[in-house]
Amino acid sequence: MKMSKLVLLAIAVIAIGIFALPSTVSLFSGQHRWYNISGTGNEIPCIKCHADIYDEYLFTGVHGTLSGGSNSWTIGDEPNEACGACHRTAYEKKQGWTYGSGDGVDSTPGEEAHAASTVACMACHEFNNAYGAPAAGGFSMPFNNSSYVDPVSGLHFDYTDGTHPGGHAAHQGFIEGAINFSRMEDANEACLGCHTYIPVKINWTHARNLEFNATYNASLNLPPTHFDTSDYEANGSVEVTSYGNYTGGANTTAFPTPVAIWDS
Protein backbone atom coordinates (compact mmCIF):
# COMPACT_ATOMS: atom_id res chain seq x y z
CA MET A 1 0.00 0.00 0.00
CA LYS A 2 2.73 2.38 0.99
CA MET A 3 4.68 1.51 -2.15
CA SER A 4 1.69 2.20 -4.40
CA LYS A 5 1.27 5.66 -2.92
CA LEU A 6 4.91 6.37 -3.59
CA VAL A 7 4.53 5.31 -7.21
CA LEU A 8 1.44 7.48 -7.60
CA LEU A 9 3.32 10.46 -6.19
CA ALA A 10 6.22 9.84 -8.53
CA ILE A 11 3.89 9.76 -11.55
CA ALA A 12 2.24 12.96 -10.45
CA VAL A 13 5.56 14.72 -10.06
CA ILE A 14 6.73 13.60 -13.48
CA ALA A 15 3.42 14.62 -15.05
CA ILE A 16 3.68 18.11 -13.60
CA GLY A 17 7.28 18.30 -14.66
CA ILE A 18 6.48 17.52 -18.28
CA PHE A 19 4.21 20.55 -18.54
CA ALA A 20 5.73 22.94 -16.08
CA LEU A 21 9.47 22.45 -16.21
CA PRO A 22 10.10 23.88 -19.69
CA SER A 23 8.59 27.15 -18.49
CA THR A 24 10.20 27.24 -15.13
CA VAL A 25 13.74 26.65 -16.18
CA SER A 26 13.55 30.32 -16.91
CA LEU A 27 11.78 31.60 -13.85
CA PHE A 28 9.69 34.23 -15.64
CA SER A 29 8.37 34.43 -19.12
CA GLY A 30 10.17 36.99 -21.18
CA GLN A 31 13.12 37.29 -18.93
CA HIS A 32 15.48 36.54 -21.75
CA ARG A 33 14.20 39.20 -24.08
CA TRP A 34 15.82 42.47 -23.34
CA TYR A 35 14.56 45.89 -24.35
CA ASN A 36 16.59 47.65 -26.96
CA ILE A 37 18.26 50.54 -25.20
CA SER A 38 20.74 51.39 -27.90
CA GLY A 39 19.35 54.86 -28.37
CA THR A 40 20.42 57.88 -26.40
CA GLY A 41 17.32 58.55 -24.38
CA ASN A 42 15.22 56.40 -22.13
CA GLU A 43 13.87 53.35 -23.89
CA ILE A 44 12.69 51.41 -20.87
CA PRO A 45 8.91 51.27 -20.56
CA CYS A 46 8.60 52.83 -17.13
CA ILE A 47 4.85 52.36 -17.04
CA LYS A 48 5.25 48.59 -17.05
CA CYS A 49 6.10 48.78 -13.37
CA HIS A 50 4.41 52.06 -12.65
CA ALA A 51 0.95 51.38 -14.00
CA ASP A 52 -0.49 53.24 -11.04
CA ILE A 53 1.39 56.39 -11.99
CA TYR A 54 0.44 55.88 -15.62
CA ASP A 55 -3.20 55.64 -14.64
CA GLU A 56 -2.93 58.89 -12.75
CA TYR A 57 -1.16 60.50 -15.66
CA LEU A 58 -3.85 59.38 -18.10
CA PHE A 59 -6.24 61.80 -16.45
CA THR A 60 -3.79 64.58 -15.76
CA GLY A 61 -4.60 68.14 -16.61
CA VAL A 62 -0.97 69.18 -17.00
CA HIS A 63 2.17 67.80 -18.61
CA GLY A 64 0.32 66.17 -21.51
CA THR A 65 2.77 67.58 -24.01
CA LEU A 66 5.61 65.68 -22.35
CA SER A 67 4.16 62.50 -23.81
CA GLY A 68 3.52 64.04 -27.20
CA GLY A 69 0.06 65.36 -26.49
CA SER A 70 -1.20 68.34 -28.41
CA ASN A 71 -1.70 70.36 -25.24
CA SER A 72 -1.18 70.19 -21.51
CA TRP A 73 -4.35 68.28 -20.78
CA THR A 74 -4.18 65.85 -23.67
CA ILE A 75 -2.00 62.81 -23.24
CA GLY A 76 0.14 61.70 -26.14
CA ASP A 77 1.21 58.28 -27.28
CA GLU A 78 4.57 58.30 -25.54
CA PRO A 79 3.92 58.16 -21.82
CA ASN A 80 7.41 56.89 -21.09
CA GLU A 81 8.79 60.03 -22.67
CA ALA A 82 6.96 61.98 -20.00
CA CYS A 83 8.60 59.92 -17.27
CA GLY A 84 12.01 60.56 -18.73
CA ALA A 85 11.34 64.24 -19.26
CA CYS A 86 11.06 64.80 -15.53
CA HIS A 87 13.04 62.00 -13.98
CA ARG A 88 16.02 62.10 -16.33
CA THR A 89 16.14 65.05 -18.67
CA ALA A 90 15.38 67.74 -16.11
CA TYR A 91 18.62 67.28 -14.22
CA GLU A 92 20.55 66.37 -17.35
CA LYS A 93 19.77 69.82 -18.66
CA LYS A 94 20.04 71.69 -15.40
CA GLN A 95 23.06 70.07 -13.82
CA GLY A 96 24.55 67.82 -16.43
CA TRP A 97 23.72 64.74 -14.45
CA THR A 98 24.42 61.47 -16.21
CA TYR A 99 21.92 58.65 -16.33
CA GLY A 100 22.58 55.21 -17.74
CA SER A 101 21.92 55.06 -21.49
CA GLY A 102 22.77 53.11 -24.59
CA ASP A 103 24.29 49.69 -24.70
CA GLY A 104 27.45 48.07 -25.90
CA VAL A 105 30.54 50.10 -26.61
CA ASP A 106 28.64 53.36 -26.86
CA SER A 107 26.79 52.95 -23.61
CA THR A 108 27.03 55.45 -20.83
CA PRO A 109 26.97 54.27 -17.26
CA GLY A 110 24.82 56.34 -14.97
CA GLU A 111 26.64 58.55 -12.52
CA GLU A 112 24.29 60.45 -10.24
CA ALA A 113 21.48 58.01 -11.04
CA HIS A 114 20.96 54.94 -13.17
CA ALA A 115 17.54 54.93 -14.79
CA ALA A 116 15.83 57.77 -13.00
CA SER A 117 16.15 60.19 -10.15
CA THR A 118 13.71 61.90 -7.92
CA VAL A 119 13.28 65.41 -9.16
CA ALA A 120 12.39 68.81 -7.83
CA CYS A 121 9.47 70.44 -9.62
CA MET A 122 11.57 73.58 -9.75
CA ALA A 123 14.16 71.81 -11.87
CA CYS A 124 11.86 72.60 -14.77
CA HIS A 125 9.81 75.41 -13.31
CA GLU A 126 12.55 77.71 -12.07
CA PHE A 127 13.33 80.87 -13.95
CA ASN A 128 15.71 80.52 -16.88
CA ASN A 129 15.24 76.77 -16.91
CA ALA A 130 16.76 74.85 -19.76
CA TYR A 131 13.43 73.32 -20.69
CA GLY A 132 11.61 76.52 -21.48
CA ALA A 133 8.93 75.35 -19.07
CA PRO A 134 6.66 77.95 -17.46
CA ALA A 135 8.38 79.43 -14.43
CA ALA A 136 6.51 79.17 -11.14
CA GLY A 137 6.81 82.87 -10.54
CA GLY A 138 5.41 84.97 -7.77
CA PHE A 139 7.55 83.76 -4.91
CA SER A 140 10.49 85.49 -3.30
CA MET A 141 13.81 83.72 -3.06
CA PRO A 142 13.40 81.22 -0.20
CA PHE A 143 14.64 82.45 3.15
CA ASN A 144 15.58 85.75 1.47
CA ASN A 145 18.75 83.97 0.51
CA SER A 146 19.76 84.38 -3.11
CA SER A 147 22.11 81.41 -2.87
CA TYR A 148 19.95 79.01 -0.87
CA VAL A 149 20.48 75.32 -1.55
CA ASP A 150 17.83 72.62 -1.30
CA PRO A 151 19.09 70.27 1.42
CA VAL A 152 17.79 67.16 -0.37
CA SER A 153 19.07 67.63 -3.90
CA GLY A 154 21.91 69.93 -2.96
CA LEU A 155 20.85 72.22 -5.78
CA HIS A 156 19.85 75.84 -6.04
CA PHE A 157 16.70 76.85 -7.88
CA ASP A 158 15.85 80.33 -9.15
CA TYR A 159 12.51 81.30 -7.66
CA THR A 160 12.86 84.86 -8.93
CA ASP A 161 14.26 86.85 -11.76
CA GLY A 162 14.63 90.55 -12.29
CA THR A 163 10.99 91.11 -13.14
CA HIS A 164 9.35 88.51 -10.92
CA PRO A 165 10.35 89.43 -7.37
CA GLY A 166 7.39 88.04 -5.43
CA GLY A 167 6.92 89.74 -2.11
CA HIS A 168 3.19 89.20 -1.72
CA ALA A 169 2.89 85.43 -2.09
CA ALA A 170 0.51 84.03 0.50
CA HIS A 171 2.23 80.65 0.24
CA GLN A 172 5.83 81.77 0.68
CA GLY A 173 6.00 80.14 4.12
CA PHE A 174 4.57 76.93 2.68
CA ILE A 175 7.36 76.86 0.12
CA GLU A 176 10.07 77.45 2.69
CA GLY A 177 8.67 74.87 5.11
CA ALA A 178 8.54 72.32 2.32
CA ILE A 179 12.14 73.01 1.38
CA ASN A 180 13.23 72.45 4.96
CA PHE A 181 11.34 69.18 5.12
CA SER A 182 13.40 66.44 3.56
CA ARG A 183 10.72 63.92 2.63
CA MET A 184 10.76 65.22 -0.92
CA GLU A 185 13.08 67.40 -2.94
CA ASP A 186 13.04 71.16 -2.60
CA ALA A 187 9.48 72.51 -2.26
CA ASN A 188 7.78 69.51 -3.87
CA GLU A 189 5.49 68.94 -0.90
CA ALA A 190 4.02 72.38 -1.50
CA CYS A 191 3.89 72.06 -5.29
CA LEU A 192 2.15 68.69 -5.12
CA GLY A 193 -0.13 69.70 -2.27
CA CYS A 194 -1.73 72.36 -4.45
CA HIS A 195 -1.24 71.18 -8.01
CA THR A 196 -1.99 67.46 -7.84
CA TYR A 197 -4.78 65.21 -6.66
CA ILE A 198 -3.08 64.07 -3.46
CA PRO A 199 -5.34 64.30 -0.41
CA VAL A 200 -4.04 66.82 2.09
CA LYS A 201 -4.54 67.00 5.84
CA ILE A 202 -3.28 70.11 7.57
CA ASN A 203 -3.21 70.71 11.29
CA TRP A 204 -3.77 74.43 11.42
CA THR A 205 -2.89 76.42 14.50
CA HIS A 206 -4.55 79.78 14.16
CA ALA A 207 -4.11 82.73 16.44
CA ARG A 208 -7.11 82.78 18.73
CA ASN A 209 -7.80 86.46 19.13
CA LEU A 210 -6.72 89.97 18.30
CA GLU A 211 -5.43 92.02 21.21
CA PHE A 212 -4.42 95.65 21.38
CA ASN A 213 -4.32 98.67 23.60
CA ALA A 214 -6.81 101.50 23.29
CA THR A 215 -5.49 104.43 25.26
CA TYR A 216 -7.18 107.73 25.92
CA ASN A 217 -5.29 110.59 24.35
CA ALA A 218 -6.61 114.04 25.14
CA SER A 219 -4.67 115.62 22.35
CA LEU A 220 -5.92 113.36 19.61
CA ASN A 221 -7.35 115.65 16.98
CA LEU A 222 -9.63 113.21 15.24
CA PRO A 223 -12.93 114.15 16.84
CA PRO A 224 -14.79 112.37 18.22
CA THR A 225 -12.07 109.74 18.53
CA HIS A 226 -9.96 110.00 21.66
CA PHE A 227 -8.16 106.69 21.71
CA ASP A 228 -4.86 105.72 20.26
CA THR A 229 -4.58 102.04 19.51
CA SER A 230 -1.27 100.24 19.69
CA ASP A 231 0.59 97.03 20.41
CA TYR A 232 -1.47 94.82 18.17
CA GLU A 233 -0.93 91.17 18.95
CA ALA A 234 -2.35 87.89 17.77
CA ASN A 235 -2.60 85.88 20.94
CA GLY A 236 -3.45 82.35 21.92
CA SER A 237 -4.04 79.55 19.51
CA VAL A 238 -6.90 77.57 18.05
CA GLU A 239 -6.24 74.23 16.46
CA VAL A 240 -8.29 73.17 13.49
CA THR A 241 -7.61 70.30 11.16
CA SER A 242 -8.33 70.68 7.49
CA TYR A 243 -8.98 67.55 5.43
CA GLY A 244 -9.08 67.83 1.66
CA ASN A 245 -9.62 64.90 -0.65
CA TYR A 246 -8.39 64.44 -4.18
CA THR A 247 -11.34 66.19 -5.79
CA GLY A 248 -10.82 69.25 -3.66
CA GLY A 249 -13.64 68.32 -1.29
CA ALA A 250 -13.02 69.55 2.22
CA ASN A 251 -14.13 69.50 5.80
CA THR A 252 -12.66 69.76 9.27
CA THR A 253 -13.59 66.44 10.86
CA ALA A 254 -12.53 63.71 8.46
CA PHE A 255 -11.48 63.22 4.87
CA PRO A 256 -14.44 63.50 2.52
CA THR A 257 -14.85 60.24 0.64
CA PRO A 258 -13.57 59.02 -1.67
CA VAL A 259 -10.29 60.20 -0.21
CA ALA A 260 -7.81 59.20 -2.91
CA ILE A 261 -8.25 58.74 -6.62
CA TRP A 262 -7.74 55.05 -6.00
CA ASP A 263 -10.70 54.89 -3.66
CA SER A 264 -13.20 55.91 -6.29
Add this chain to the structure above:
Amino acid sequence: MKRGMNSGRLLLLAIAIVAVGVFALPSTVSLFSGQHRWYNISSNENQIPCKKCHADVYEEMMSMEPLSKKLAGKSSSPHSYMDENCELCHRTCFNMSYNPSTGKYEPSSGFIYASGAGTGSVSGVEAHAASTIECMDCHGISTDSGGGKWNHYGYEEYNGRCYLCHGGTGFYRGKDITVPFRDYADFISAGGFGLGTTGTDTGEHAAHKAFVLDSINDTKMEGSNEACIACHTSIPVKIRWTHGRSLEFNASYDKGLVLPPTHFNTSKYEANGTVNVTSYGNCTGAANTTKFPEPVTVWG
Protein backbone atom coordinates in the same frame (compact mmCIF):
# COMPACT_ATOMS: atom_id res chain seq x y z
CA MET B 1 11.94 17.46 12.74
CA LYS B 2 11.70 20.89 14.33
CA ARG B 3 14.35 22.23 11.98
CA GLY B 4 12.28 20.93 9.02
CA MET B 5 9.21 22.75 10.28
CA ASN B 6 11.11 26.00 10.62
CA SER B 7 12.51 25.73 7.10
CA GLY B 8 9.02 25.23 5.72
CA ARG B 9 7.67 28.24 7.52
CA LEU B 10 10.63 30.30 6.37
CA LEU B 11 10.00 29.34 2.79
CA LEU B 12 6.31 30.17 3.08
CA LEU B 13 7.17 33.54 4.59
CA ALA B 14 9.62 34.28 1.81
CA ILE B 15 7.03 33.43 -0.83
CA ALA B 16 4.49 35.64 0.92
CA ILE B 17 6.90 38.57 1.06
CA VAL B 18 7.78 38.24 -2.61
CA ALA B 19 4.12 37.94 -3.54
CA VAL B 20 3.24 41.05 -1.56
CA GLY B 21 6.20 42.86 -3.04
CA VAL B 22 5.22 42.06 -6.60
CA PHE B 23 1.86 43.70 -6.12
CA ALA B 24 2.59 46.37 -3.58
CA LEU B 25 5.98 47.78 -4.42
CA PRO B 26 5.13 49.34 -7.76
CA SER B 27 2.43 51.37 -6.02
CA THR B 28 4.67 52.67 -3.29
CA VAL B 29 7.41 54.04 -5.49
CA SER B 30 5.29 57.13 -5.87
CA LEU B 31 5.13 58.55 -2.35
CA PHE B 32 1.55 59.81 -2.46
CA SER B 33 -1.49 58.64 -4.32
CA GLY B 34 -2.46 61.15 -6.93
CA GLN B 35 0.84 62.97 -7.12
CA HIS B 36 1.20 62.20 -10.81
CA ARG B 37 -2.20 63.56 -11.75
CA TRP B 38 -2.05 67.32 -11.97
CA TYR B 39 -4.99 69.67 -11.87
CA ASN B 40 -5.78 71.21 -15.20
CA ILE B 41 -4.78 74.86 -14.91
CA SER B 42 -4.95 75.69 -18.56
CA SER B 43 -7.48 78.48 -18.10
CA ASN B 44 -6.40 81.90 -17.05
CA GLU B 45 -8.57 81.87 -13.94
CA ASN B 46 -7.78 79.85 -10.84
CA GLN B 47 -8.49 76.13 -11.15
CA ILE B 48 -6.73 74.91 -8.02
CA PRO B 49 -9.17 73.71 -5.33
CA CYS B 50 -8.04 76.01 -2.52
CA LYS B 51 -10.31 74.39 0.02
CA LYS B 52 -8.46 71.10 -0.22
CA CYS B 53 -5.89 72.66 2.09
CA HIS B 54 -8.10 75.33 3.62
CA ALA B 55 -11.11 73.32 4.80
CA ASP B 56 -11.20 75.42 7.94
CA VAL B 57 -11.56 78.61 5.95
CA TYR B 58 -14.13 76.94 3.72
CA GLU B 59 -16.22 75.88 6.70
CA GLU B 60 -16.14 79.37 8.12
CA MET B 61 -17.31 80.71 4.77
CA MET B 62 -20.03 78.06 4.56
CA SER B 63 -21.23 78.81 8.08
CA MET B 64 -22.21 82.37 7.22
CA GLU B 65 -25.47 81.45 5.56
CA PRO B 66 -27.33 78.16 5.01
CA LEU B 67 -26.61 76.76 1.58
CA SER B 68 -30.35 76.61 0.83
CA LYS B 69 -30.59 80.33 1.42
CA LYS B 70 -27.67 80.98 -0.85
CA LEU B 71 -29.06 78.79 -3.59
CA ALA B 72 -32.32 80.68 -3.29
CA GLY B 73 -30.39 83.88 -3.91
CA LYS B 74 -31.44 85.27 -0.56
CA SER B 75 -28.17 85.54 1.26
CA SER B 76 -27.62 89.02 2.55
CA SER B 77 -23.87 88.56 2.67
CA PRO B 78 -21.99 88.99 -0.61
CA HIS B 79 -19.01 87.20 0.89
CA SER B 80 -21.10 84.10 1.54
CA TYR B 81 -21.21 83.43 -2.20
CA MET B 82 -17.45 83.42 -2.31
CA ASP B 83 -17.19 80.14 -0.41
CA GLU B 84 -15.64 78.45 -3.40
CA ASN B 85 -14.36 81.59 -5.04
CA CYS B 86 -11.27 82.41 -3.00
CA GLU B 87 -9.67 83.98 -6.04
CA LEU B 88 -12.13 86.85 -6.07
CA CYS B 89 -10.25 88.28 -3.13
CA HIS B 90 -6.88 86.60 -3.08
CA ARG B 91 -6.18 87.02 -6.78
CA THR B 92 -7.92 90.36 -7.12
CA CYS B 93 -6.89 92.81 -9.79
CA PHE B 94 -7.64 95.67 -7.44
CA ASN B 95 -4.88 97.16 -5.34
CA MET B 96 -5.63 100.21 -3.24
CA SER B 97 -2.87 101.75 -1.16
CA TYR B 98 -3.10 104.33 1.58
CA ASN B 99 -1.19 107.49 0.80
CA PRO B 100 -0.19 109.15 4.10
CA SER B 101 0.49 112.45 2.42
CA THR B 102 -3.03 112.79 1.08
CA GLY B 103 -4.75 110.73 3.73
CA LYS B 104 -6.59 108.85 1.01
CA TYR B 105 -6.62 105.40 -0.52
CA GLU B 106 -5.37 105.54 -4.08
CA PRO B 107 -5.16 102.97 -6.88
CA SER B 108 -1.89 101.10 -7.36
CA SER B 109 -0.90 98.61 -9.99
CA GLY B 110 -2.56 95.25 -9.47
CA PHE B 111 -0.57 92.11 -8.85
CA ILE B 112 0.20 89.58 -11.53
CA TYR B 113 -0.52 86.02 -10.46
CA ALA B 114 0.60 82.80 -12.10
CA SER B 115 -1.94 81.45 -14.56
CA GLY B 116 -2.33 79.10 -17.45
CA ALA B 117 -0.19 76.12 -18.40
CA GLY B 118 2.36 75.49 -21.07
CA THR B 119 2.92 78.04 -23.76
CA GLY B 120 1.00 81.19 -23.08
CA SER B 121 1.15 80.68 -19.36
CA VAL B 122 1.97 83.60 -17.11
CA SER B 123 4.50 83.42 -14.31
CA GLY B 124 3.44 85.15 -11.15
CA VAL B 125 5.23 88.40 -10.45
CA GLU B 126 4.30 89.65 -6.98
CA ALA B 127 2.57 86.43 -5.94
CA HIS B 128 2.18 82.92 -7.29
CA ALA B 129 -1.21 81.43 -6.45
CA ALA B 130 -2.55 83.97 -4.02
CA SER B 131 -1.64 87.07 -2.10
CA THR B 132 -2.56 88.41 1.24
CA ILE B 133 -4.81 91.32 0.54
CA GLU B 134 -6.12 94.45 2.08
CA CYS B 135 -9.88 94.66 2.63
CA MET B 136 -9.65 98.14 1.19
CA ASP B 137 -8.36 96.75 -2.10
CA CYS B 138 -12.03 96.31 -2.92
CA HIS B 139 -13.74 98.37 -0.28
CA GLY B 140 -11.55 101.40 -0.77
CA ILE B 141 -12.19 101.84 -4.47
CA SER B 142 -13.28 105.38 -5.08
CA THR B 143 -14.48 104.92 -8.59
CA ASP B 144 -14.21 102.43 -11.34
CA SER B 145 -15.62 103.53 -14.61
CA GLY B 146 -14.82 100.25 -16.26
CA GLY B 147 -12.58 101.79 -18.83
CA GLY B 148 -10.43 103.52 -16.26
CA LYS B 149 -7.87 102.13 -13.90
CA TRP B 150 -9.29 98.64 -13.76
CA ASN B 151 -11.23 97.21 -16.60
CA HIS B 152 -12.10 94.47 -14.20
CA TYR B 153 -15.08 92.93 -15.96
CA GLY B 154 -12.59 91.56 -18.48
CA TYR B 155 -10.31 90.22 -15.77
CA GLU B 156 -10.25 86.46 -15.95
CA GLU B 157 -11.17 85.89 -12.31
CA TYR B 158 -14.16 88.20 -12.55
CA ASN B 159 -15.36 87.60 -16.07
CA GLY B 160 -18.91 86.28 -16.00
CA ARG B 161 -19.10 86.44 -12.23
CA CYS B 162 -20.39 89.97 -11.84
CA TYR B 163 -23.29 88.80 -9.70
CA LEU B 164 -20.97 87.76 -6.87
CA CYS B 165 -20.30 91.39 -6.06
CA HIS B 166 -22.85 93.41 -7.96
CA GLY B 167 -25.79 91.08 -7.63
CA GLY B 168 -27.85 89.78 -10.51
CA THR B 169 -27.87 86.37 -12.10
CA GLY B 170 -24.98 83.96 -12.23
CA PHE B 171 -23.89 80.38 -12.08
CA TYR B 172 -23.37 79.10 -8.54
CA ARG B 173 -22.80 75.47 -7.54
CA GLY B 174 -24.20 74.11 -10.76
CA LYS B 175 -27.29 76.25 -11.07
CA ASP B 176 -28.29 79.72 -12.11
CA ILE B 177 -29.24 81.89 -9.19
CA THR B 178 -30.31 85.48 -8.88
CA VAL B 179 -29.17 87.57 -5.97
CA PRO B 180 -30.42 91.07 -5.21
CA PHE B 181 -28.88 93.74 -7.39
CA ARG B 182 -26.37 95.87 -5.50
CA ASP B 183 -25.45 98.53 -8.03
CA TYR B 184 -22.10 99.42 -9.57
CA ALA B 185 -20.93 102.69 -8.06
CA ASP B 186 -19.89 103.03 -4.42
CA PHE B 187 -21.86 99.94 -3.50
CA ILE B 188 -19.20 98.35 -1.31
CA SER B 189 -17.21 101.43 -0.36
CA ALA B 190 -16.09 101.52 3.25
CA GLY B 191 -16.91 105.20 3.40
CA GLY B 192 -17.15 107.36 6.46
CA PHE B 193 -13.49 107.52 7.39
CA GLY B 194 -12.50 110.33 5.09
CA LEU B 195 -10.20 108.00 3.22
CA GLY B 196 -11.48 108.92 -0.21
CA THR B 197 -13.64 105.89 -0.83
CA THR B 198 -16.44 108.02 -2.27
CA GLY B 199 -16.77 111.57 -3.44
CA THR B 200 -18.61 112.49 -0.28
CA ASP B 201 -16.53 110.55 2.22
CA THR B 202 -15.60 113.16 4.83
CA GLY B 203 -15.26 110.89 7.84
CA GLU B 204 -15.49 113.91 10.10
CA HIS B 205 -17.52 112.04 12.69
CA ALA B 206 -15.90 108.62 12.49
CA ALA B 207 -15.46 107.21 15.97
CA HIS B 208 -13.11 104.54 14.65
CA LYS B 209 -10.87 106.65 12.45
CA ALA B 210 -7.91 106.37 14.81
CA PHE B 211 -8.47 102.63 14.94
CA VAL B 212 -8.29 102.45 11.16
CA LEU B 213 -5.23 104.70 10.89
CA ASP B 214 -3.38 102.87 13.67
CA SER B 215 -4.18 99.58 11.95
CA ILE B 216 -2.70 100.91 8.75
CA ASN B 217 0.49 101.75 10.63
CA ASP B 218 0.65 98.36 12.31
CA THR B 219 2.32 95.79 10.13
CA LYS B 220 0.75 92.67 11.59
CA MET B 221 -1.73 92.58 8.76
CA GLU B 222 -2.01 94.45 5.53
CA GLY B 223 -3.40 97.96 5.60
CA SER B 224 -6.27 98.52 7.95
CA ASN B 225 -7.23 94.85 8.09
CA GLU B 226 -6.84 94.59 11.87
CA ALA B 227 -9.63 97.09 12.29
CA CYS B 228 -11.78 95.70 9.48
CA ILE B 229 -11.73 92.11 10.66
CA ALA B 230 -11.99 92.94 14.37
CA CYS B 231 -15.37 94.51 13.73
CA HIS B 232 -16.62 92.63 10.69
CA THR B 233 -15.62 89.03 11.40
CA SER B 234 -16.05 86.48 14.16
CA ILE B 235 -12.54 86.79 15.54
CA PRO B 236 -12.42 87.18 19.32
CA VAL B 237 -11.05 90.55 20.36
CA LYS B 238 -9.34 91.56 23.56
CA ILE B 239 -8.73 95.25 24.10
CA ARG B 240 -6.84 96.77 27.00
CA TRP B 241 -8.68 100.05 27.39
CA THR B 242 -7.15 102.99 29.16
CA HIS B 243 -10.04 105.35 29.76
CA GLY B 244 -9.98 108.80 31.18
CA ARG B 245 -10.94 108.33 34.83
CA SER B 246 -13.02 111.38 35.44
CA LEU B 247 -14.48 114.41 33.81
CA GLU B 248 -13.31 117.62 35.44
CA PHE B 249 -14.38 121.17 34.77
CA ASN B 250 -15.08 124.46 36.38
CA ALA B 251 -18.62 125.58 37.19
CA SER B 252 -18.65 129.25 38.07
CA TYR B 253 -21.59 131.11 39.41
CA ASP B 254 -22.66 133.84 37.06
CA LYS B 255 -25.55 135.89 38.22
CA GLY B 256 -25.89 137.46 34.84
CA LEU B 257 -26.60 134.11 33.20
CA VAL B 258 -29.86 134.40 31.36
CA LEU B 259 -30.74 130.73 31.28
CA PRO B 260 -32.82 130.34 34.47
CA PRO B 261 -32.71 128.27 36.55
CA THR B 262 -29.10 127.81 35.46
CA HIS B 263 -26.63 130.12 37.12
CA PHE B 264 -23.35 128.46 36.35
CA ASN B 265 -21.00 128.79 33.46
CA THR B 266 -18.97 125.67 32.86
CA SER B 267 -15.47 125.67 31.40
CA LYS B 268 -12.08 123.98 31.23
CA TYR B 269 -13.34 120.51 30.63
CA GLU B 270 -10.74 117.85 31.16
CA ALA B 271 -10.61 114.10 31.27
CA ASN B 272 -8.25 113.34 34.09
CA GLY B 273 -6.59 110.25 35.42
CA THR B 274 -6.79 106.84 33.88
CA VAL B 275 -8.74 103.65 34.44
CA ASN B 276 -7.61 100.41 32.92
CA VAL B 277 -10.28 97.98 31.84
CA THR B 278 -9.90 94.99 29.61
CA SER B 279 -12.65 94.12 27.20
CA TYR B 280 -13.08 90.54 26.03
CA GLY B 281 -15.38 89.77 23.12
CA ASN B 282 -15.94 86.30 21.72
CA CYS B 283 -16.91 85.04 18.29
CA THR B 284 -20.63 85.53 18.84
CA GLY B 285 -20.21 89.07 20.01
CA ALA B 286 -20.74 88.23 23.67
CA ALA B 287 -18.58 90.22 26.05
CA ASN B 288 -17.32 90.78 29.54
CA THR B 289 -14.40 92.37 31.31
CA THR B 290 -12.84 89.45 33.17
CA LYS B 291 -12.29 86.80 30.57
CA PHE B 292 -13.48 85.61 27.18
CA PRO B 293 -17.07 84.33 27.22
CA GLU B 294 -17.39 80.77 25.99
CA PRO B 295 -17.15 79.62 23.31
CA VAL B 296 -14.30 81.94 22.54
CA THR B 297 -13.78 81.10 18.88
CA VAL B 298 -15.94 79.70 16.13
CA TRP B 299 -13.97 76.51 16.63
CA GLY B 300 -15.01 76.20 20.24
